[in-house]
Amino acid sequence: MTVLTTHIGMSLDGFAAGPDQSAQHPVGVGGMRLHQWLLGTRAWYEHRGLEGGEDSVDSRVLAEAMRGIGSYIMGRRMFGGAAGPWDTGWRGWWGDEPSFQAPVFVLTHHPREPLVMKGGTTFTFVTEGIHAALEQAREASGDRTVSIAGGAKVVQQYLAAGLLDEMTIHLRPIVLGTGERLLENVGDPVLEPVEAVHSAKATHIRYRVVR
Amino acid sequence: MTVLTTHIGMSLDGFAAGPDQSAQHPVGVGGMRLHQWLLGTRAWYEHRGLEGGEDSVDSRVLAEAMRGIGSYIMGRRMFGGAAGPWDTGWRGWWGDEPSFQAPVFVLTHHPREPLVMKGGTTFTFVTEGIHAALEQAREASGDRTVSIAGGAKVVQQYLAAGLLDEMTIHLRPIVLGTGERLLENVGDPVLEPVEAVHSAKATHIRYRVVR
Numbered sequence: 562m563t564v565l566t567t568h569i570g571m572s573l574d575g576f577a578a579g580p581d582q583s584a585q586h587p588v589g590v591g592g593m594r595l596h597q598w599l600l601g602t603r604a605w606y607e608h609r610g611l612e613g614g615e616d617s618v619d620s621r622v623l624a625e626a627m628r629g630i631g632s633y634i635m636g637r638r639m640f641g642g643a644a645g646p647w648d649t650g651w652r653g654w655w656g657d658e659p660s661f662q663a664p665v666f667v668l669t670h671h672p673r674e675p676l677v678m679k680g681g682t683t684f685t686f687v688t689e690g691i692h693a694a695l696e697q698a699r700e701a702s703g704d705r706t707v708s709i710a711g712g713a714k715v716v717q718q719y720l721a722a723g724l725l726d727e728m729t730i731h732l733r734p735i736v737l738g739t740g741e742r743l744l745e746n747v748g749d750p751v752l753e754p755v756e757a758v759h760s761a762k763a764t765h766i767r768y769r770v771v772r
Numbered sequence: 773m774t775v776l777t778t779h780i781g782m783s784l785d786g787f788a789a790g791p792d793q794s795a796q797h798p799v800g801v802g803g804m805r806l807h808q809w810l811l812g813t814r815a816w817y818e819h820r821g822l823e824g825g826e827d828s829v830d831s832r833v834l835a836e837a838m839r840g841i842g843s844y845i846m847g848r849r850m851f852g853g854a855a856g857p858w859d860t861g862w863r864g865w866w867g868d869e870p871s872f873q874a875p876v877f878v879l880t881h882h883p884r885e886p887l888v889m890k891g892g893t894t895f896t897f898v899t900e901g902i903h904a905a906l907e908q909a910r911e912a913s914g915d916r917t918v919s920i921a922g923g924a925k926v927v928q929q930y931l932a933a934g935l936l937d938e939m940t941i942h943l944r945p946i947v948l949g950t951g952e953r954l955l956e957n958v959g960d961p962v963l964e965p966v967e968a969v970h971s972a973k974a975t976h977i978r979y980r981v982v983r
Contacts, residue, residue: 734963736961759965
């Protein structure tokens with residue numbers, strides 16, 4: 562069975578996004594600090610077709626994570642903002658050539674035709690819930706993993722439903738103090754750390770969800 | 773200068789104790805789950821003068837942590853319960869022979885004579901605040917470290933005051949959902965992970981607090 566995983570940044574005080582998410586601050590005010598470990602890495606540069614970046618522990622973690630992913634699932638807010646009927650001119654806040662470079666299944670209550678972007682990203686809008694999205698993502702992934710891109714609430718839903726197989730937390734050594742918590746409303750899952758790698762920028766911990 | 777450190781268990785959702793702390797549940801209901809990584813280790817058995825226990829990654833982490841500690845600071849609640857004038861018959865909830873085996877400085881508003889316990893633990897009660905307690909603990913520690921035993925609020929005070937040099941978080945792969953959070957009211961400290969060691973039971977991350 563295709564593995565369902567997620568790779569998600571978290572502050573030491575448990576936040577996966579800053580407060581007040583908006584077009585200007587897609588991951589909330591201050592939320593980009595959660596992801597700063599990856600932006601300077603060679604793996605990120607290469608993924609975007611650019612030269613440069615640093616070959617580091619963080620770069621290898623990122624390369625390893627991306628290598629295995631066949632498709633993504635994300636929430637409507639992560640695609641591009643608050644709930645409500647679609648403005649079909651709105652193509653999300655990931656630009657013309659989103660960094661996913663893979664099929665992305667967006668959970669929403671509002672039907673919409675798929676959106677084919679440059680560079681291999683297609684946004685498919687799924688209105689039938691998390692099981693349906695997972696089924697479609699699995700089909701699109703083949704023998705590669707399906708990764709939940711976020712946000713926190715989507716991770717929570719899959720974890721609480723017992724559908725998540727693995728979770729890699731990129732634990733940043735920062736205290737946000739406010740924002741959206743990663744692990745709320747998930748019950749009491751049994752997690753087993755199977756790998757931990759650290760740099761000055763993050764501690765990357767991969768957990769297996771034990772059933 | 774003597775290093776001020778803390779070694780503290782934290783759940784993946786950021787709690788350092790469970791809710792409803794009492795004599796029956798000194799670290800809150802469910803809070804003992806935060807410390808289960810250490811109870812079966814050889815280092816713990818040896819520390820208590822017993823045979824047995826498992827020689828493991830967790831055991832080595834614990835041995836290393838305890839080896840360097842010359843004295844402890846803790847809050848009044850961690851010594852033994854809610855605030856209020858002392859019942860001087862009450863010797864805390866750590867038993868006749870507490871596991872600290874070192875001088876312990878207890879932050880309190882209520883003066884009391886030092887309490888000499890079996891096995892090398894002396895509880896000294898400090899009413900002049902966190903700086904005074906640190907000064908006394910440093911004097912007692914010699915060239916070994918001073919460790920904040922807890923609870924969370926005491927760690928927060930020293931971190932927010934810029935007095936903490938290092939913090940080792942024993943990150944347990946559990947979700948408590950409720951309790952006392954470790955990193956609240958601490959501002960925006962600059963932390964650098966300098967070491968991370970993991971087992972199936974915990975990820976032990978040592979942070980340097982950058983000034």
